[in-house]
Amino acid sequence: EIVMTQSPATLSVSPGERVTLSCRASQSVSKNLAWYQQKPGQAPRLLIYGASTRATDIPARFSGSGSGTEFTLTISSLESEDFAVYYCQRYNNWPYTFGQGTKLEIK
């Protein structure tokens, strides 16, 4: 089973800052990678699929990059509503697996 590892586990940042989250796969997943945002008490929301394509209605400040085993999610200028937990998910084959998440908290 392919293991997805996200880093860091927690990131303390200030509004307006640029932030980059990392996701690493234990084997190549090509570009079959998605990113989700989850706020407390809510279901996750799809942000990025195909490693770099923004989902419908996702603001342009969110961008994804990478392929193979190394992926990043970048938020160009953090807004207050972006403080949440972010998960990556690979979907190249079954079982689909998620990373353990990165929590963005306000510094």
Add this chain to the structure above:
Amino acid sequence: DVQLVESGGDLVQPGGSLRLSCAASGFTVSRDYMSWVRQAPGKGLEWVAFISFGTDTYYADSVKGRFTISRDHSKVYLQMNRLRGEDTAVYYCVRHLRLTAVIIDAFDLWGQGTVVTVSS
């Protein structure tokens, strides 16, 4: 409105059974790939089960042989048997992303979740 609404979560004893339902509105589940994803308290996300247009189903190793995913034209179900404490979680019904001519196995629509607690 396009949405998914789960129901059926409950407190159940270890070894017991439960059937979760997921009602779709605004689209037809029989035309989409659907999955169940769960989240244990304070933990991350775990994909549980998948169903295609027809009869293709896939399961996480942790639930294989105990859980069964099925659907009719408007609902998706998750039959859970021989429940264990580690099955305690919020269970989300999710839709796979459909582009014009292809389905991507990322999840673009999530329900609000239903809580399953396995405890004596």
